[in-house]
Amino acid sequence: xxxxxxxxxxxxxxxVKIDRKTNTLIREGIPNVINPFDKNAVEExxxxxxxxxxxxxxxxxxxxxxxxxxxETIAMGADEAILLSDKAFAGxxxxxxxxxxxxxxxxxxxxxxxxxxKQAIDGDTAQVGPELGEMLDISQVxxxxxxxxxxGKAIVERVIEDGYELMEVTxxxxxxxxxxxxxxxxxxxxxxxxxxxxxxPIWGVKELGINEDKVGLNGSATQVIKIFSPPPREGTRxxxxxxxxxIQELVGNLKKRKVI
Amino acid sequence: xNFNLTExxxxxxxxxxxxxxEEFAPKANEVDEKGEFPIENIQKLAQYDLMGIPVSEEYGxxxxxxxxxxxxxxxxxxxxxxxxAIFGAxxxxxxxxxxxxxxxQKEKYLTPLAKGEKIGAFAITEPNAGSDxxxxxxxxxxxxxxxxxxxxxxxxxxxxxxxxxxxLAKTNKERGARGISAFIVxxxxxxxxxxxxxxxxxxxxxxxxxxxxxxxKIPAENLLYKDGRGFRVAMQxxxxxxxxxxxxxxxxxxxxxxxxxxxxKSRIQFEKPIASFQAIxxxxxxxxxxxEAARLLILKAAFLKDRGQxxxxxxxxxxxxxxxxxxxVVNKAVQIHGGYGYSKEYPVERYFREAKxxxxxxxxxxxxxxxxxxxxxx
Numbered sequence: 103x104x105x106x107x108x109x110x111x112x113x114x115x116x117x118v119k120i121d122r123k124t125n126t127l128i129r130e131g132i133p134n135v136i137n138p139f140d141k142n143a144v145e146e147x148x149x150x151x152x153x154x155x156x157x158x159x160x161x162x163x164x165x166x167x168x169x170x171x172x173x174e175t176i177a178m179g180a181d182e183a184i185l186l187s188d189k190a191f192a193g194x195x196x197x198x199x200x201x202x203x204x205x206x207x208x209x210x211x212x213x214x215x216x217x218x219x220k221q222a223i224d225g226d227t228a229q230v231g232p233e234l235g236e237m238l239d240i241s242q243v244x245x246x247x248x249x250x251x252x253x254g255k256a257i258v259e260r261v262i263e264d265g266y267e268l269m270e271v272t273x274x275x276x277x278x279x280x281x282x283x284x285x286x287x288x289x290x291x292x293x294x295x296x297x298x299x300x301x302x303p304i305w306g307v308k309e310l311g312i313n314e315d316k317v318g319l320n321g322s323a324t325q326v327i328k329i330f331s332p333p334p335r336e337g338t339r340x341x342x343x344x345x346x347x348x349i350q351e352l353v354g355n356l357k358k359r360k361v362i
Numbered sequence: 363x364n365f366n367l368t369e370x371x372x373x374x375x376x377x378x379x380x381x382x383x384e385e386f387a388p389k390a391n392e393v394d395e396k397g398e399f400p401i402e403n404i405q406k407l408a409q410y411d412l413m414g415i416p417v418s419e420e421y422g423x424x425x426x427x428x429x430x431x432x433x434x435x436x437x438x439x440x441x442x443x444x445x446x447a448i449f450g451a452x453x454x455x456x457x458x459x460x461x462x463x464x465x466x467q468k469e470k471y472l473t474p475l476a477k478g479e480k481i482g483a484f485a486i487t488e489p490n491a492g493s494d495x496x497x498x499x500x501x502x503x504x505x506x507x508x509x510x511x512x513x514x515x516x517x518x519x520x521x522x523x524x525x526x527x528x529x530l531a532k533t534n535k536e537r538g539a540r541g542i543s544a545f546i547v548x549x550x551x552x553x554x555x556x557x558x559x560x561x562x563x564x565x566x567x568x569x570x571x572x573x574x575x576x577x578x579k580i581p582a583e584n585l586l587y588k589d590g591r592g593f594r595v596a597m598q599x600x601x602x603x604x605x606x607x608x609x610x611x612x613x614x615x616x617x618x619x620x621x622x623x624x625x626x627k628s629r630i631q632f633e634k635p636i637a638s639f640q641a642i643x644x645x646x647x648x649x650x651x652x653x654e655a656a657r658l659l660i661l662k663a664a665f666l667k668d669r670g671q672x673x674x675x676x677x678x679x680x681x682x683x684x685x686x687x688x689x690x691v692v693n694k695a696v697q698i699h700g701g702y703g704y705s706k707e708y709p710v711e712r713y714f715r716e717a718k719x720x721x722x723x724x725x726x727x728x729x730x731x732x733x734x735x736x737x738x739x740x
Contacts, residue, residue, distance in 0.1 A: 177377075288381045291374050291411035291424055298373060 103156035103251070105147040105215045107180070108203055108234065109140035111164050111171035112224040120331070136171045139219025142279050145286040146249065147217050148179045154251060157181040159210060163191055163202050169302050177289030177297035184210075188306030193319030195326075196225075200233035202317050205310045207238060215256075216276040220245055231278035241275040247282040365658075371430045374415075378434040381410050382441035390442040394712050397566035399523050403445040408478020412438070413452065417460060417476035421468050427668040428602070432609045432661060439613025440620075443716050444567045446613055448481075450606035451519035455482025455528050458544060458599045462587035471526050471546055483524035484603075485515040485573055486596055493729050495530070495596055496539040500575060502531035507582045509533075509545065511575040514557070519723075521571035522556045525549050528599075529573065530592045542592035546584040553578030564715035601674045602667070603724045604681035608660040611681075611688040611720040612653060618688075618695040618713040619649045625699050625708070636698070645694045653691060656684035675737035682730035685720035692717040 114135045119128050136144070147158045160175040162168050163186040172183035186206050194202065207216065216238065221228035228244070235242030247266070248259035256271045261280050271277075289297070307314055315321060341348045356362045367375060385406050393400045407413050415431040417423025424430075431453070439446030452475070459472040474480040491498040500513025511531055518527075527547045534541030547554055557572025587595050623646060626637035636642050659680035666673035695710040696703035703710045721727050 288384070288410060289377060290409065291377055291415075293411075294373055294377045295370065295424075298370070 103150055103154040103215070104213045105150060105156065105158050105217060106207055106210065106213050107140070107143045107147045107158060107160045107175070108216065108218045108230070109144065109160055109162045109171060109175065110137045110219075110222045110224075110230075111135070111162065111168040112137045112222055115223055134167065134171065136174055137219050137222045137224075139221060139223075139279065139281065141219070141286040142281055142283050143217040143219045144175050144178055144180060145284045146279055147215075148287070149284065150215070150249070150251070156214070159184065159213075161186060161203065161206055163187070163194070163199055163206075166304070169304075172302050173297045173300065174289060176300045176302075177293035178287060179293060183300070183302050185302055185304045186306075186310070187304050188317070190307050190314050190320075191318045193322065194317060195322035195324045196227050196229035196233055197323045198317050198319075198321035200230050200237055201321060202310070202312070203230070203234050204237035205312050206305060207234075209305075209310060212274075214273045216240070216274070218276070218278045220278045220280050228278070231276065235276035238276065241271050242277065243269060243271055243275065244278045245280050246277040247280045249277070249283070367429070367433065370426070371433065374424075374426065374430050375433040375437060377410075378412060378437045379440075381406065381412075382437045382445075386438070386442035386445055387440075390444070391709060391712065393442060393444050393567045394564070399569060400442070400445055400448075400567055401523070403442060404448060404478070404481060407438075407445070407449065411478075412449070413478030414456070414476025417456060417472060421460075421476050422473040423476040428605060428664040429661060429668055432605055432664045435606060435609045436613045436616070436657070439610045440617045443610070443614050443617070443713070444565055446610045447565060447568050447719075448520060450603070450610050451484065452482050452524075453606050454484035454519075454599055454603050455524070455526055457602045458484070458528050458586060458595050459546075461598060462544070462595055466583070467546060467586065475526060480525040481520055481523055482526045482528070483518055483520040484599060485518045485521075485527055485529040487515060487517050489514065489516055493726060495593065496542070498530055498532060498542065500529070500531040501535065502533050502543060502545060504533070504582070505579070508579045509582060509585065511545070511547070511553070511578040511580060513575050515573040516557075517560060517570045518573050519568060519570055521573055522559070522569050527573065528586060528595075530596055531575075533589050533592075537590065539593040540590055542596070543589050544586040544592040544595040545580060546586055547575075547578070547580055551578055551580060563718065564712065565719060600724060601677050604677040604730075605660055605663050605667070607720055607724050608656070608663070608677070608680040608684040611684040611717070612657045612660060614713055614717060614720070615649070615653045615656070615684070615688040615691040618692045618710055618717075619646070619653060621708065621710050621713075622646060622649065622695040622698045625702070629700075642698055645698060649691045649694055652687040656680065656687040659683055675734060678725070678730045678733040678737075681720075681725065682727050682734065685717075686727060688717040688720050 111134045113132045117132050121128050151158050158180045160180045160183045162172055166187055169185050176183050186202055218231035232242055243258050243260055245261045246258045247261050250257050254273050258269050260267045341351050386403055411424055414423030415426050416428050419425040438449050456475050475482050488498050502509040502511050529545055529547055530542050532541050533543040553576045555574045557574050560570040626642050627635050629636045663673045663677040663680045692714045696714050699708055699710050702708050
């Protein structure tokens with residue numbers, strides 16, 4: 103059972119603070135972490151490997167420091183990790199990112215399963231996983247919270263708005279996973295010591311043998327023109343008093359403003 | 363001189379810190395309240411390779427040193443004092459096997475301990491033999507290929523939960539300390555049972571039980587080291603045990619200081635956080651200073667040990683100083699919390715009860731002073 107996991111290094115949002123003047127995130131000095139859902143993806147890959155054998159290869163597209171995130175997955179127990187990093191990859195939207203990941207996976211050759219986190223906590227698009235499935239031309243199931251494999255087929259449970267959906271999928275396929283699927287392990291001491299010495303290859307445009315026009319900003323169908331946070335709302339007023347008084351005042355105010 | 367941990371030591375410490383803070387810290391109060399052996403924590407220590415840090419890789423350990431073991435012990439104790447105490451007591455079984463075990467004994471007993479598959483305990487203390495190790499009465503009589511053990515040990519940490527016990531018994535009643543031998547006894551051996559668990563002031567989840575030997579027959583190959591040389595096994599084990607207890611006390615003191623700082627910054631009196639008052643600041647400054655000094659003493663002992671240099675005197679100083687610092691620190695931590703510090707609502711109440719243990723176990727402060735005085739007067 104050969105499994106490929108795609109991860110993203112993201113700023114640790116629990117540490118992010120907002121600059122109240124400019125209304126933007128203060129990114130300086132914020133530690134980077136593995137996107138939490140991607141950690142669930144790594145954990146599930148390790149559990150499937152422990153059950154069915156095979157190996158786990160983790161890939162990530164990002165700047166050179168994303169190697170640290172990959173190293174952490176080696177410490178957790180992944181067999182190999184590859185970083186996709188090139189100046190030409192900069193500014194990639196989800197389309198260019200999934201294309202680059204797809205090309206790397208094709209270069210790796212055969213696999214039984216690709217796992218991604220359901221979305222990244224910085225962009226929150228939830229697009230890369232499904233797009234990658236399309237580009238690899240394999241079945242895909244998003245929001246998986248449970249999986250078991252038998253005779254080349256997987257039974258998966260996916261989270262949908264009003265419950266769970268049970269599906270049977272033929273391998274190979276791609277799934278994106280939710281937090282419910284597992285509780286990711288820590289890295290062990292042996293794991294971190296091994297990961298420290300592990301060589302993590304870096305693949306760029308040349309190594310992947312791909313067209314520069316399809317990656318990075320050039321290969322992006324969308325472009326971010328501006329990022330802004332909506333201005334904080336003002337004028338909140340607390341109504342106090344007994345329930346009757348509060349209702350009276352609220353209804354009176356709403357009528358005055360012609361809302362009701 | 364170099365006070366920095368090596369890159370690997372720091373990597374291990376940081377990894378241990380993350381594990382302990384996430385897995386143990388949130389449940390530490392519950393462990394104390396429930397009073398049940400935190401087996402899940404011990405399984406986690408094994409899963410993440412924390413149990414056999416100084417044991418060679420050949421015997422399932424990590425192959426690192428006692429400085430690394432100490433800083434990991436410190437992180438465990440900061441997060442959960444009980445788990446730290448179990449981790450420390452476990453080393454009292456691992457270490458004599460490392461030092462004195464023959465290849466077969468290491469293979470059979472050290473390997474599962476280093477991997478964390480089994481838990482260990484070490485037993486000297488008896489109802490009438492504490493500080494005076496030479497006066498133990500448990501006896502071991504050679505009978506063909508076996509020894510027959512009879513006697514009772516008390517206050518034994520990890521007793522009942524541990525699978526492997528290193529115990530001291532008399533093989534020659536006439537010879538005092540030179541008539542003592544060390545043995546390895548497995549849980550489940552006929553004639554070996556557990557007595558009452560001490561109802562203690564704190565550390566209720568840490569078992570301190572009696573070991574009862576009634577015509578307990580063990581194979582002669584379970585003699586650890588030589589017949590009549592058990593006193594040496596005990597003394598050398600206790601030397602390392604002092605590093606373990608000392609770093610446990612430092613971890614506890616650090617946890618108490620952290621709570622005191624947090625409280626002093628958030629508690630408002632006279633329209634200011636109490637941390638802005640000099641009376642509180644001076645207490646915090648003294649706490650931090652003494653903790654730093656105690657930590658350096660312990661780590662120096664571990665450092666000397668790792669270099670094969672004499673460390674026994676520094677280990678005794680470290681254990682003495684760190685345990686007394688822990689008492690002073692928890693006292694101030696409760697004082698800073700005022701009435702809330704006396705309430706179980708805040709963890710400093712527990713730390714206050716727990717700290718006292720360190721001045722008593724594995725050589726009281728008075729025994730440490732005697733040990734140190736012997737070195738000073740030599």
